[in-house]
Amino acid sequence: DAGVTQSPTHLIKTRGQQVTLRCSPKSGHDTVSWYQQALGQGPQFIFQYYEEEERQRGNFPDRFSGHQFPNYSSELNVNALLLGDSALYLCASSSQGAVPGNEQFFGPGTRLTVL
Amino acid sequence: GQQVMQIPQYQHVQEGEDFTTYCNSSTTLSNIQWYKQRPGGHPVFLIQLVKSGEVKKQKRLTFQFGEAKKNSSLHITATQTTDVGTYFCAGRGGATNKLIFGTGTLLAVQP
Numbered sequence: 001d002a003g004v005t006q007s008p009t010h011l012i013k014t015r016g017q018q019v020t021l022r023c024s025p026k027s028g029h030d031t032v033s034w035y036q037q038a039l040g041q042g043p044q045f046i047f048q049y050y051e052e053e054e055r056q057r058g059n060f061p062d063r064f065s066g067h068q069f070p071n072y073s074s075e076l077n078v079n080a081l082l083l084g085d086s087a088l089y090l091c092a093s094s095s096q097g098a099v100p101g102n103e104q105f106f107g108p109g110t111r112l113t114v115l
Numbered sequence: 116g117q118q119v120m121q122i123p124q125y126q127h128v129q130e131g132e133d134f135t136t137y138c139n140s141s142t143t144l145s146n147i148q149w150y151k152q153r154p155g156g157h158p159v160f161l162i163q164l165v166k167s168g169e170v171k172k173q174k175r176l177t178f179q180f181g182e183a184k185k186n187s188s189l190h191i192t193a194t195q196t197t198d199v200g201t202y203f204c205a206g207r208g209g210a211t212n213k214l215i216f217g218t219g220t221l222l223a224v225q226p
Contacts, residue, residue, distance in 0.1 A: 033214075042203050042216035043158065056213055059116070090157060103148075104214075106157040 002027065004093050004107035012113045013081050021076040021110045025093030031055075032074040033104065034066060035090040043090055049074050078112075086114045117142045119206050119217040127223045134194050136220035138187040138204035145208050147180055147187045152219075153200040161189075184208075194224045 035043035
């Protein structure tokens with residue numbers, strides 16, 4: 001049983017470019033949450049997808065958008081990249097997205113570097 | 116907005132010593148989760164506490180949820196080198212009920 005998978009593992013972009021990160025949730029999970037973790041800090045909640053809709057959103061600008069597909073996989077898109085977007089982007093999956101507090105399983109993350 | 120702070124930021128102990136990290140929220144929480152992140156790794160779920168005053172144990176780890184549901188602690192008895200990593204609390208509460216991670220405590224264990 002595969003856990004949460006993310007691709008790519010590492011990515012280097014330049015300012016102004018756009019990036020798409022991908023996540024496949026753990027088998028049986030229907031909810032995907034995305035987090036940004038800057039070096040030495042805790043994960044910051046970006047948004048959560050359940051039933052192909054954005055259910056919750058953190059304090060991130062509209063440059064950050066996402067999508068969830070019918071197979072529960074998800075994408076995180078970031079437009080007009082800034083140097084400050086450099087971080088580890090974590091995807092976490094859980095089941096029964098409408099129920100707060102369920103255990104989340106994190107993927108290995110995508111390390112994004114913006115030059 | 117809701118803030119979750121942890122102290123200390125960093126703790127260096129000798130193997131066999133005990134370790135405690137404290138988590139404090141600016142708002143009342145509906146539940147709190149604890150995660151461990153090894154250097155270079157991703158957060159791994161440890162436990163969830165829901166009830167006021169709840170105490171849960173996992174081998175050498177003891178987790179507590181405060182009576183007011185605004186603070187929590189993680190205590191490790193007789194640390195081992197495998198305990199090295201950053202411990203995060205993550206609280207859900209406030210008007211939005213979003214999961215907010217704490218600032219983390221980095222534990223270093225010297226053999």
